[in-house]
Amino acid sequence: MNLKPTIGIETHIELNTNTKMFCRCRVVDTEEPNVNLCPTCLGLPGALPVPNEKAIRYITLLALATGCSITKKGMFHRKNYFYPDLPKNYQISQFDLPVGENGNLEIVIDNEKDYVEIERVHMEEDTGKSSHEGSGRIDSATSTSLDFNRSGIPLVEIVTKPVIKSSKEAVAYIEELRQLAIELEISEGKLEKGNLRFDANISVAPSESNELGTKVEIKNMNSLRSLERAIDFEIKRQSSALENGDIIIQETRHWDESKETTTSMRSKEGSADYRYFSDPDIPNMVLTDEFINQIKENLPSLPHENRNKLTETGLGLSDSNVLSKSEKWIFELYFEVFNNTKDSKASFNWITGELQGQMRKLEIKSLPNWFSPNFLSDVIKLIDENKISFTSGKVILEELIQMDTTPDEIAKRLDLYQENDEVAISKIVNEIIDNNQDIVERIKNGEDKLVGFMVGQIIKSSGGSINPGMAKEILSKELNL
Amino acid sequence: MELLNLSIRELNKLFITKKTKPSELYSEIFNRSASSEAALHAHLSLFEETNLVKAKKSDERFSKSENVGLLDGIPLAIKDNINIKDEKTTCSSKMLSNFVSPYNATVISKLDTEQTIYTGKTNLDEFAMGSSTENSAFGLTRNPWNTDYVPGGSSGGSAASVASRSSIAALGSDTGGSIRQPASFCGLVGFKPTYGSVSRYGLVAFASSLDQIGPISKSVDDARIVYSAISGHDSLxxxxxxYEQIELPFEKNATIGIVKELMEDGISEESKKEVEKVIDILKLKGYNIKEVSLPLIKLSISIYYLIAPAECSANLARFDGVRYGLRVDGKTSYEMMENTRAEGFGNEVKRRILLGTYALSAGYYDEYYGKALRARKKMVDEFSTIFKECDYLISPTTPTEAFKAGEKTNNPLEMYMSDLCTIPANLAGLPAISIPTGLSSNNLPLGVQIMSKPLTDNSLLDFSEMLEKELEFYSTPEGWSK
Incomplete structure (x- = not known):
């Protein structure tokens, strides 16, 4: 049986506003539990929510950046379910009138562009954090500790249509969305801190079928690696079930990171009727044209636009995609280096390979302030002009990161400039030929590999300053090879 | 001179002229509550000790002429669903019997700046759900006019307190008549302001789109003083x-509508007569009178008992034993939450949570809650149309005089009907007031209700004060002391 998987992803992004979604508590990054609270985010009797305008602005920003149409008259709904870390036992969310609908996001996989359709972009408030002792599950825990610091932090939820075809595509989508959030400056985008969290809806159906299979929701994936593995596992599980003639049950499954399997979450959380209704504590929200236009006009350069700018320099799509997801200074450095060298491949390789490699080796996160982008361009140009060897370039770069100097000074100090004067090189070449007549004889008799030995001798006698390419060229000419 | 029968303005004048002091007034209040509480159970708690200190400070301010306003040193009773920092807010529920609020409701912060004294917290139907103050986990409150009767509800404790003079005035909350109905049953003024004109922050929510805090007092002027202290925009x-208040015309320029649907079957003859009495006065004063019809009013109880329970089912979900209040243990978190809610809530509260949960359920939303929302919208439109031709609408406040304790406890539907006349103002967000007009043949008070369009609170109070003067109904219940 030929089967095809279909995946939809719901992503929650924690917005980096100063204060929470519905109260004035500051959002603070702290390990100490329950210090960041007020009557509203703790759900005390009588407390009321007041929406955070900045959060609405951020959500509108993301909706516009994903090409969504904006719902001008929006509404906040109550999503009712009981859970100990949900203080009001309802979550203020959006239901039939989300901030944005029907957008899409450009992604790159396998050196090709693809588009993921977005169903909706809406506001949600975060819950507190539960730690179930004795087991990871609420129903079998011996005790549960609650931390409400996270309670009420604004989230934007992005729901894709069921259009993703593979785990690879899912990962590319999350990477793109994360980069978008960073470019929009609405989130730090740190997965390890839970700034981005995702659930996947996965179904498998016969390839020729126009209908989707039974959907299974996977929760508890907290890295791109676990997203990829969980999807792959689930596709395999469902496929073999279908091949064995079993029925897929619509359910929520839990990704077990240590066992690398998904297991059924047969609890009350799974089968809820959320009884959505418009929150009577919050009047309808009207997003004016002025508000929307102001955000539109101030949209920064988006990741796909950055990618286009990169491919315009002649860089391949895949490399452009990597650079578009790099830190901003790397992206900017690329353009400065490229503008000086006009060599897209070398600029990319030197930045993402040598420079970042050196920085990783030295364990530094940013370049020292004396390090000018021109240094990198100079090194590339020196290599291109055969003035130094590639290896010397790496040596120069390593020094440049560590001390306040210039490529020229280093090259001079370490005597890295190559001899490019043909007459001078010929002189040395002829000296070597004279001193190695036996070798010359053998080369002429067909022992080609000894050319390399001769070149080595030439470079050695020059103290390494001769350009190996030129040495070989002149040698060949002298020996009439 | 009986201090406790005086108005806020009169008391303030006596303080200023040094004929009496806030601490003297407070000790009279205190002595009164010592006897009235035993008979009526208006208060759930009395803040005696802190109040003596506060009253003395008020004395000082008056002696140095540093007094801050009309409410300085005036003892007000506060319904026990309004948070006062560091005091219990029980909502008359076992669920919150140990809950101490860590924060002030906005109305309390405002009254604090006026240097008001709080006698204590008053009894109510659990979470303000009821019309008799019999649904209290801490025992019922009795009507000061006749202790066999209920004081009305849900702000029955506040009304009984003002009527028995254990406070000068009180704050209540009104979701479907919970200020106006007990005021009427106890011969008092009860004012539900325009929805949104008094902050709800710190009022324990019953039905958020309907709840409004307001005063219960002996006179319209007292109500006005308290209302101006607690109203105003609140960013919380x-x-x-x-918005600014809108002014309505007076006397021959004003048109009064008599609501036809609230003068029909289900309204007692005695209640109708009070309306007729008021109409006669208005005619003499030159007002234009006309009968108006608002057909959807007949649906208001049905609409209300879908919307209010739906909202309450979510509003009361937070009482789960996790963070505060009652906790009844269980083997798992969910079992603990279930046990807590099973034991913490009384029957009426459970009934409404169930009703509301059902009305919002998948598959029933459109048929019940959705339909109620649409009907409510139509009713609002109906009111807007009527207010194009009328300035004030008059009706009885309650279909009958107060009923006997226990009389309706086993018949919730009949109990719900006692809010027939008051619910429409909540559904439409209108300001509405009940003023006492006279006594029934059983020697129990009766009142009329006046409604006007949103944001005409001040005009409504002026109009009611004019009527109050014409009616000359000032009486003091003595039933409780016999």
Missing amino acids: DSTSIN
């Missing part, structure tokens, strides 16, 4: 409004 309440 998103539904708080920030």
Whole structure:
């Protein structure tokens, strides 16, 4: 049986506003539990929510950046379910009138562009954090500790249509969305801190079928690696079930990171009727044209636009995609280096390979302030002009990161400039030929590999300053090879 | 001179002229509550000790002429669903019997700046759900006019307190008549302001789109003084409004509508007579009178008992034993939550949570809650149309005089009907007031209700004060002391 998987992803992004979604508590990054609270985010009797305008602005920003149409008259709904870390036992969310609908996001996989359709972009408030002792599950825990610091932090939820075809595509989508959030400056985008969290809806159906299979929701994936593995596992599980003639049950499954399997979450959380209704504590929200236009006009350069700018320099799509997801200074450095060298491949390789490699080796996160982008361009140009060897370039770069100097000074100090004067090189070449007549004889008799030995001798006698390419060229000419 | 029968303005004048002091007034209040509480159970708690200190400070301010306003040193009773920092807010529920609020409701912060004294917290139907103050986990409150009767509800404790003079005035909350109905049953003025004109921050929510805090007092002027102290825009309440008041015409320029549907079957003859009495006065004063019809009013109880329970089912979900209040243990978190809610809530509260949960359930939403929302919208439109031709609408406040304790406890539907006349103002967000007009043949008070369009609170109070003077109904219940 030929089967095809279909995946939809719901992503929650924690917005980096100063204060929470519905109260004035500051959002603070702290390990100490329950210090960041007020009557509203703790759900005390009588407390009321007041929406955070900045959060609405951020959500509108993301909706516009994903090409969504904006719902001008929006509404906040109550999503009712009981859970100990949900203080009001309802979550203020959006239901039939989300901030944005029907957008899409450009992604790159396998050196090709693809588009993921977005169903909706809406506001949600975060819950507190539960730690179930004795087991990871609420129903079998011996005790549960609650931390409400996270309670009420604004989230934007992005729901894709069921259009993703593979785990690879899912990962590319999350990477793109994360980069978008960073470019929009609405989130730090740190997965390890839970700034981005995702659930996947996965179904498998016969390839020729126009209908989707039974959907299974996977929760508890907290890295791109676990997203990829969980999807792959689930596709395999469902496929073999279908091949064995079993029925897929619509359910929520839990990704077990240590066992690398998904297991059924047969609890009350799974089968809820959320009884959505418009929150009577919050009047309808009207997003004016002025508000929307102001955000539109101030949209920064988006990741796909950055990618286009990169491919315009002649860089391949895949490399452009990597650079578009790099830190901003790397992206900017690329353009400065490229503008000086006009060599897209070398600029990319030197930045993402040598420079970042050196920085990783030295364990530094940013370049020292004396390090000018021109240094990198100079090194590339020196290599291109055969003035130094590639290896010397790496040596120069390593020094440049560590001390306040210039490529020229280093090259001079370490005597890295190559001899490019043909007459001078010929002189040395002829000296070597004279001193190695036996070798010359053998080369002429067909022992080609000894050319390399001769070149080595030439470079050695020059103290390494001769350009190996030129040495070989002149040698060949002298020996009439 | 009986201090306790005086108005706020009169008391303030006596303080200023040094004929008496806030501490003297407070000790009279205190002595009164010592006897009235035993008979009526208006208060759930009395803040005696802190109040003596506060009253003395008030004395000082008056002696140095540093007094801050009309409410300085005036003892007000506060319904026990309004948070006062560091005091219990029980909502008359076992669920919150140990809950101490860590924060002030906005109305309390406002009254604090006026240097008001709080006698204590008053009894109510659990979470303000009821019309008799019999649904209290801490025992019922009795009507000061005749202790066999209920004081009305849900702000029955506040009304009984003002009527028995254990406070000068009181704060209540009104979701479907919970200020006006007990005021009427106890011969008092009860004022439910325009929705959004008084902050709900710190009022324990029953039905958020209907709840409104307001005063219960002996006179319209007292109500006005308290209302002006507690009203105003509040950035902590998103539904708080920030608009100017609209002024309505007076006397021959004003048109009064008699609501036909509230003068029909289900309204006692005695209640109708009070309206007729008021109409006669208005005619003499030159007002234009006309009968108006608002057909959807007949649906208001049905609409109300879908919307209010739906909202309450979510509002009361937070009482789960996790963070505060009652906790009844269980083997798992969910079992603990279930046990807590099973034991913490009384029957009426459970009934409404169930009703509301059902009305919002998948598959029933459109048929019940959705339909109620649409009907409510139509009713609002109906009111807007009527207010194009009328300035004030008059009706009885309650279909009958107060009923006997226990009389309706086993018949919730009949109990719900006692809010027939008051519910429409909540559904439409209108300001509405009940003023006492006279006594029934059983020697129990009766009142009439006046409604006007949103944001005409001040005009409504002026109009009611004019009527109050014409009616000359000032009496003091003595039933409780016999």
